[in-house]
Amino acid sequence: MRQGLVLALLALCAYADVFKVYTEQNPPYNFMENGTVTGSSTKLLEALLQHSGHQLEGNRIWFLPWTQAYHEALHVKNSLLYSTARTPEREALFQWVGPIGKMTLGVVAKKQTHIRIASSDQLQRYKIATIPNTASEKLLLKLGVHETTLERFGHVPSQIKKLAQNRVDAVAYSVDATFNILQEMGYDTDDYEVVYLLKESDLYFAFHKETNPQTITTLNETLKTLLK
Structure with missing residues (x-):
């Protein structure tokens, strides 16, 4: 009861925005299943927007390769991208809601x-295969690592296919997502292993940098309540 009241009050304080939402294939956080975008981060985002009074533009989530989704989120106002690692290089490029x-x-x-x-x-x-x-x-x-030694791909399944075909030595990406996609593509995950850990990163909803700061504050407060 108390949690519902807090969420309702936060929603009343928020200005209702309509966001164009972008994501990519990164299971278990966000992925496509039977034509529907789902995953733990997707479900959390839907709850967050519902409780804060905001909406999805066109009532849909744009599912794109990372490079394209990242570019769109940088340049399209009232947009957001998830699940996004918050790094020093990206800090000033977005406004952040999380961690998620x-x-x-x-x-x-x-x-x-x-x-x-x-x-x-x-x-x-x-x-090493990477996504730009x-x-x-x-x-x-x-x-x-020199750029000349990297093999760049537009989306994750392409780099994983090259790994399976012995066309690259390794792939660098989210460990969970890599093994999930290997399995989805029909490869035996027991044939693969992590040979080097790069970093553990916090994931966020990354909003366009011109999003109203009050909206970001309210979303962060609502998120904290949802995660309790």
Whole structure:
């Protein structure tokens, strides 16, 4: 009863906005299932918008490859992108609501290749598949990996297919998502392993930088109440 009253009061204080929402294939947080966008972050976002009085533009979530979704969220006003790792490089590019979870970023390879990476400088030895503008790619570059050794792809299934075909040595992405997508694509996840951990990152809803700051404050307060 008390929680419902708090949520109702917060909703009354908020200015009702209509947001264009972008996401990508990143299970278990956000993914497509039987033509519907779902996942733990998706369900949380739907509850957050409902309780705060805001709406989805066109009553839909735009499901796009990460590079395209990221570009749209940067340039389309009244938009948001999820689930987004909050990094120093992105801090001023968005306004942030969260955290909504944690994501482990790592490098995954086939066990049969016997890749062993003891230190970051050894990453340079391998052809690693990445998605441009992802936190995992930026971490690799920050660790000194040259762009010329990276194999860039537009979306995750493409890089995983190349890994399975031995066309790249490893992929750098969310560990959970990588293994989920391997399974979805019919590969035996027991044939793969994490060979290097990059970072554990907090995940957020990333709103366009010109979103009303009061809206962000109210959304964060509502989120805290929902997560209690």
